[in-house]
Amino acid sequence: MRHQTRFPRTALTALAFAAAALTMHADEGIPEVTSFEPTPLEQKIFDGPGVTVTRGEDIYSTLCAGCHMPEGEGAVGGGMYPALAGNEKLEYPDYAVFIVLNGYKAMPSFAHTLSDEQVAAVVNYLQSGLGGNSYEPAATVEQAELSRPQ
Template identity: 90%
Template sequence: MRFQTRTTRTVLTATAFVATALTMHADDGIPEITTFEPTPLEEKIFDGPGVTVTSGQEIYSTLCAGCHMPEGEGAVGGGMYPALAGNEKLEYPDYAVFIVLNGYKAMPSFAHTLSDEQVAAVVNYLQSGLGGNSFEPAATAEQVELSRPQ
């Protein structure tokens, strides 16, 4: 019985504290946000459905660099994000096309976000423009179309 009383008292105290804090902040004159104005970069990236940038480097910077890092060096933190720079699996485009379209482990699928041309562009960038990779860029939009999940 003593435990129930202490728990009830703790819950009531916490509730009163939260209510007081919310009331204090409501009167601080913080403006309520009723509209959203995208930045010029956000407008360029997300103008219409999906991602509208078309260069492989811009797509990588927009969607991939947050996890795989700007130069493809990879990272370990809240998860493991493999290095793409120096990654021998990128020598042939089929592997990267499959991963971009279907996702893998914690990486999401981008099949519904990127067009065939955009997937080919980012894969070609991974092969020859990222972090010193010097593989022959070989991905095509036709190859991506054939690889898309049905």
């Protein structure tokens, strides 16, 4: 009986010791951040109200690559982020324009973030420049304008 009560006490003591050791060394070697200097691309992106870059590739790398991955390979983690490289739904731009502007499931709407020109640019990049996609870039500003949520 004595052995059974001693084990949890020993385990708790060991855990407390480990936690104390980790806490003591947690701050060593980590510089304190007192200011933030944006990269040149970050300055270009956020220089003024909203997203200011206009090239589809820049818009993708800024807003989309964090979830869909840099080459559009997609990911599964805190959610399901479909692959955009090789995605047959991108052959025609209407679908992608609608999703970018209105969102779908975990994908947020970018209607208040991107202009019609930026939406067309990023969809054209998805169609013809991302991850080996070779669809004809066919998204237009008019499609984006018509697909905006009311």
